[in-house]
Amino acid sequence: MRSRGGGAADPAAATRAEASRRALEAGGLPIAAQERLAAVGRGAVGAYTSDLTTNEFLLLRGAGFRPLAQLMGSCVYQTGFQYSVGTRRPMAYIRGEGQSTPGSAHSAGYEYDSLGRRVYRKAAFGQVFELDLLSEAWRDARGRALSRLSQEAKLAGADAVVGVHLRRGSHGTGWSGSLIEFIAVGTGIRSERYDLGDEPVLSNLSGQEFAALYRAGYWPVGLVVGTTVTYVMTGTQQKWERRRFGPNRELKDYTQGVQYAQRVALSRLDNQARALEASGIVGLRLDVEREEHEHEGSFSRRQRDLVVTAHALGTAVVRLDREAEAPPIELALFLNEERR
Amino acid sequence: MSEQAREPYDPESTVGIPEHGVERLERMKAAGFFSSDLSVNEFLLVEAAGFEPLGLVIGSSIYHVGFQVGSWYTNQELSVLSQAMYHARELAMTRMEEEADKLGADGIVGVRLDVSRYEWGHSLAEFIAIGTAVRHRGGVLHRAPNGRPFTSDLTGQDFYTLLSAGHRPLGLVMGTCVYHIAHQGLGRWLSRIGRNTEMTNFTQALYDARELAMDRMQSEAEALQAEGIVGVQLVEGSHGWNSHVIEYFAVGTAVTPTSGDHQIPAPGFVLSLNDPHQGEIKGF
Numbered sequence: 245m246r247s248r249g250g251g252a253a254d255p256a257a258a259t260r261a262e263a264s265r266r267a268l269e270a271g272g273l274p275i276a277a278q279e280r281l282a283a284v285g286r287g288a289v290g291a292y293t294s295d296l297t298t299n300e301f302l303l304l305r306g307a308g309f310r311p312l313a314q315l316m317g318s319c320v321y322q323t324g325f326q327y328s329v330g331t332r333r334p335m336a337y338i339r340g341e342g343q344s345t346p347g348s349a350h351s352a353g354y355e356y357d358s359l360g361r362r363v364y365r366k367a368a369f370g371q372v373f374e375l376d377l378l379s380e381a382w383r384d385a386r387g388r389a390l391s392r393l394s395q396e397a398k399l400a401g402a403d404a405v406v407g408v409h410l411r412r413g414s415h416g417t418g419w420s421g422s423l424i425e426f427i428a429v430g431t432g433i434r435s436e437r438y439d440l441g442d443e444p445v446l447s448n449l450s451g452q453e454f455a456a457l458y459r460a461g462y463w464p465v466g467l468v469v470g471t472t473v474t475y476v477m478t479g480t481q482q483k484w485e486r487r488r489f490g491p492n493r494e495l496k497d498y499t500q501g502v503q504y505a506q507r508v509a510l511s512r513l514d515n516q517a518r519a520l521e522a523s524g525i526v527g528l529r530l531d532v533e534r535e536e537h538e539h540e541g542s543f544s545r546r547q548r549d550l551v552v553t554a555h556a557l558g559t560a561v562v563r564l565d566r567e568a569e570a571p572p573i574e575l576a577l578f579l580n581e582e583r584r
Numbered sequence: 585m586s587e588q589a590r591e592p593y594d595p596e597s598t599v600g601i602p603e604h605g606v607e608r609l610e611r612m613k614a615a616g617f618f619s620s621d622l623s624v625n626e627f628l629l630v631e632a633a634g635f636e637p638l639g640l641v642i643g644s645s646i647y648h649v650g651f652q653v654g655s656w657y658t659n660q661e662l663s664v665l666s667q668a669m670y671h672a673r674e675l676a677m678t679r680m681e682e683e684a685d686k687l688g689a690d691g692i693v694g695v696r697l698d699v700s701r702y703e704w705g706h707s708l709a710e711f712i713a714i715g716t717a718v719r720h721r722g723g724v725l726h727r728a729p730n731g732r733p734f735t736s737d738l739t740g741q742d743f744y745t746l747l748s749a750g751h752r753p754l755g756l757v758m759g760t761c762v763y764h765i766a767h768q769g770l771g772r773w774l775s776r777i778g779r780n781t782e783m784t785n786f787t788q789a790l791y792d793a794r795e796l797a798m799d800r801m802q803s804e805a806e807a808l809q810a811e812g813i814v815g816v817q818l819v820e821g822s823h824g825w826n827s828h829v830i831e832y833f834a835v836g837t838a839v840t841p842t843s844g845d846h847q848i849p850a851p852g853f854v855l856s857l858n859d860p861h862q863g864e865i866k867g868f
Contacts, residue, residue, distance in 0.1 A: 299857040453624035460628050489651045492668040498646040500602050506642055507604040514619060524618035526627045528640055536704035573632050576854040
């Protein structure tokens with residue numbers, strides 16, 4: 245970093261800043277964070293930091309865990325441009341009424357408009373494309389943020405990170421190139437009873453949930469996430485069906501396009517969890533954004549398509565081998581005041 | 585329109601499930617792996633109630649809602665719109681149930697029914713049904729009498745308490761009514777000017793709409809041979825229509841007793857260690 249006056253800054257500081265930038269480029273952590281956490285890892289820091297509430301802290305202590313440090317991972321990311329899906333193969337075809345074999349009535353193909361430009365041939369039913377550049381951007385940005393959180397946890401010597409809040413920000417539309425950002429914050433904890441290996445486990449569970457799962461014989465194995473950005477190109481039939489003053493009608497292209505995107509995001513989540521050899525996913529959150537993209541279609545006709553961004557997030561859990569006795573459940577009347 | 589009844593249901597059908605969805609469900613079933621949007625607490629309680637979660641199931645429908653105007657001075661139901669609101673929800677529900685069937689489920693817990701509208705979509709609405717498919721671990725059949733998997737919008741906590749008190753859910757029942765509320769004439773307006781008075785025609789319209797929605801929900805419960813309906817929610821909404829058009833939507837879980845004994849153990853007193861407002865930061 246240069247100082248404003250034009251003179252050279254402290255050379256040592258400049259070297260550190262440069263080294264930090266290089267580390268970030270490689271997906272790592274800035275030097276200052278590395279040093280701070282390494283000190284935590286060595287046990288050279290007297291007091292821990294944590295955003296756990298008192299109850300969470302006590303419950304985790306009861307389960308034999310000690311908080312180490314508040315950890316963070318973040319990433320600001322610029323997505324590239326992806327305007328055209330015209331030369332791609334669709335990943336799915338919409339099925340029309342009474343038409344069970346997918347893709348039978350409409351093969352993907354091209355036609356040429358009056359100016360000789362190659363455009364998609366309109367089919368009666370829609371087609372679904374993945375905007376893989378954008379999907380990849382979300383995946384990479386989130387991956388970097390979570391990986392940094394994980395690296396911090398490793399440096400601090402944590403067995404797990406609890407209460408991970410993953411915040412997603414998007415600056416600008418999802419369609420053109422824009423900035424997206426991820427921030428992941430959580431508290432690193434370490435077991436005082438067991439050696440749980442080197443690889444820290446991330447989870448978005450609160451201290452209470454963590455303690456309840458643990459007592460019932462489950463252990464979280466990781467945060468799993470899946471994203472897809474999907475382009476739903478509508479067919480001619482839907483265009484006719486959504487005319488003004490038209491009768492009640494389901495829009496098949498949009499319906500199936502959104503369903504498809506949701507399933508793709510969920511499949512990606514499942515695949516990650518299976519790779520972790522989890523028995524299941526709890527606390528799943530599915531967040532789907534839909535945005536209509538209006539543009540000039542073939543032969544200058546107005547064309548309205550849909551861009552669907554689906555994010556799925558959950559905690560993968562595994563049933564521990566030991567035959568855990570689930571604690572008995574008793575009915576109770578809460579004596580706490582309910583503030584609403 | 586007077587009839588709002590579910591269409592016959594075929595447990596083998598997969599018409600509403602997209603291809604990729606079928607693949608996902610088959611893989612999930614084969615691997616004995618589940619995903620669920622139940623919270624940790626709900627998940628543990630559903631297990632304690634003797635059920636195992638099988639997977640997250642979704643049904644949705646993006647619907648073009650037709651066009652109908654009420655006569656200016658008349659209180660009346662707008663049957664085209666009522667029909668649309670019911671049919672689209674039924675499509676979403678049925679698709680969700682088909683997915684659950686594919687997983688070999690007995691039923692679906694924690695069902696949420698949502699309607700969203702978008703700025704870009706003139707007269708479009710998206711209807712979503714989402715929940716967690718579950719199966720009884722002991723193999724006791726818990727389906728509804730009409731062959732559908734049971735559905736319930738109760739939380740995992742409510743589901744556990746209901747079962748331990750000798751009841752079981754049969755199905756989510758719903759009724760809807762879109763109603764046009766009459767505008768008042770100039771004469772009426774003049775006669776009321778400056779006076780405290782009840783707007784009886786408005787009161788009456790709201791009563792009518794509510795009664796129709798409740799009545800439809802009730803007849804669905806009767807068709808399911810239910811003892812009653814718990815957790816009824818009555819929602820008034822306007823889905824982009826003009827200010828004199830409203831929808832009343834009634835939804836609840838139809839239940840039936842499983843044993844004569846409906847006693848729950850007397851609850852103990854506890855002071856909870858949970859934090860109700862975790863992570864909330866004030867003053868920013």
